[in-house]
Amino acid sequence: MTAAPSESSPSSPQLTRHVTSGGARIYTVGVNAFPHLSANVFLIVVGDAAAPSYTALLDTGGHDAGSTGGLALGLEAVREQYGEAWSWETLSRVVISHVHPDHLAGLPFVQTLTAAPTAAHALDVATIRNPEAARDAAIPGTEALLAWAGIESDYATRFRNRARNLMLPRAARIDTVLHGGESLDGHFEVIHTPGHAGGHICLRLHDILLCADHLLPHNSPPLMPERAHVGGGLAHYLASLDCVEALEGVTLALGGHGGPMPDWRGRIWQLRERYQDKLQAVLDAADQPATVQALTLTLYPNISRVQALLLLDQTGALAEYLAATGRLHEQAVAGRASLFQRVQQGKKG
Numbered sequence: 001m002t003a004a005p006s007e008s009s010p011s012s013p014q015l016t017r018h019v020t021s022g023g024a025r026i027y028t029v030g031v032n033a034f035p036h037l038s039a040n041v042f043l044i045v046v047g048d049a050a051a052p053s054y055t056a057l058l059d060t061g062g063h064d065a066g067s068t069g070g071l072a073l074g075l076e077a078v079r080e081q082y083g084e085a086w087s088w089e090t091l092s093r094v095v096i097s098h099v100h101p102d103h104l105a106g107l108p109f110v111q112t113l114t115a116a117p118t119a120a121h122a123l124d125v126a127t128i129r130n131p132e133a134a135r136d137a138a139i140p141g142t143e144a145l146l147a148w149a150g151i152e153s154d155y156a157t158r159f160r161n162r163a164r165n166l167m168l169p170r171a172a173r174i175d176t177v178l179h180g181g182e183s184l185d186g187h188f189e190v191i192h193t194p195g196h197a198g199g200h201i202c203l204r205l206h207d208i209l210l211c212a213d214h215l216l217p218h219n220s221p222p223l224m225p226e227r228a229h230v231g232g233g234l235a236h237y238l239a240s241l242d243c244v245e246a247l248e249g250v251t252l253a254l255g256g257h258g259g260p261m262p263d264w265r266g267r268i269w270q271l272r273e274r275y276q277d278k279l280q281a282v283l284d285a286a287d288q289p290a291t292v293q294a295l296t297l298t299l300y301p302n303i304s305r306v307q308a309l310l311l312l313d314q315t316g317a318l319a320e321y322l323a324a325t326g327r328l329h330e331q332a333v334a335g336r337a338s339l340f341q342r343v344q345q346g347k348k349g
C-alpha cells in the first residue's frame with residue numbers, strides 16, 4: 001500500500017532506445033536522481049543520425065554530481081554507441097515534465113551546457129524561475145493543510161521542515177510557457193495531465209507517449225490534496241487518466257521511473273483500480289468522525305517515518321475526493337480540523 005517510489009538504483013547510467021513510428025529515436029537514460037531513486041531522462045533525436053534535424057531533452061534528473069555526471073555519461077553514450085551526432089551546442093529544446101526535484105533539479109547544470117530554449121507548463125514557471133519565492137509563498141498553505149487535516153506534533157514538525165527545507169533547485173531559465181493542447185516545435189503534442197503535480201505534462205511523439213510520473217509501471221504516483229496544491233489531487237489525476245486513455249495510436253508509454261509500458265492502457269486500468277481500493281479503505285476506516293491524521297493512523301498503524309508524510313498527503317487527497325463526491329461527510333469547524341465520516345447509504349424505497 002505504499003505510495004513511495006521504490007525503484008532500484010543502478011550503479012551506472014542505464015541506456016535504452018526506442019524508435020517511433022515516424023523514425024524518431026527516443027533514448028532513455030536512467031540516472032540516480034537521489035541516492036535511492038532512479039529517474040529517467042529522455043533524449044529525442046529526429047532526422048538523420050549523422051545530422052539530426054531536431055534534438056530535445058525531456059527532464060534533467062537530480063542536482064548532485066551523481067545524477068548530473070550520470071546524465072552527461074549516458075548522453076555521451078548515445079553518441080558513441082548509437083552514432084547519433086547530437087551535441088549540447090546544437091540541442092534544439094529542453095522540456096521539464098513537472099517541478100519535482102528528481103525531474104527538475106538538474107536543469108541549472110543542463111543550462112550551463114546548452115542555450116537550447118527550455119519549456120515548462122505555465123503553472124510551474126514561477127517555481128522554476130524563483131524557487132525560494134515559491135517556497136515562501138507555499139508556507140501559509142502548509143499551515144492551512146496541517147490545521148485542516150489535524151496533523152499534530154512530530155508529523156506537523158516534519159511537514160513544516162519539508163516545506164522549509166525542500167530540496168530547492170537553483171533558479172533556472174524558462175523560455176517557452178506551455179498550456180497543453182499545443183504542438184511544441186512542430187514535433188511534440190503537449191498534453192496537460194494535472195494530478196500528481198499541477199503543472200504535469202506528457203509529450204507525445206508519433207506512437208510513443210512520454211508520460212513522466214503520470215503513469216508509472218510499479219507505483220501509483222503520490223498525490224497531495226488539491227487544497228494544498230493547485231492542480232493536485234485525485235479528481236484531477238483521474239480526469240488526466242481519462243484524457244490520456246483517449247489518445248489513439250499510442251503503442252508505448254515511457255515513464256519518469258522504471259521501464260517501458262507497452263500495455264499502457266492496462267496500466268491505466270490498474271491505477272484506477274488501485275485508487276478505488278484506496279478510496280474504499282478510507283471509507284471503511286471512517287465509521288466514526290475522524291481527522292485525516294486519525295484516518296491515516298487507522299489505515300497504517302505501523303507507519304514509518306519515511307512514509308508518514310506521503311501517506312498523510314495521500315489520505316488527505318482521498319478524503320478530500322470522497323467528501324467532494326458525497327461519500328464522506330466533512331464536518332468543517334472554523335479553526336479546527338475537519339472530521340470525516342462515512343455517509344450511510346440511504347434506504348431504497
Ligand SMILES: [Zn+2]
Pocket residue numbers: 098100196197213
Ligand atoms: Zn513527480
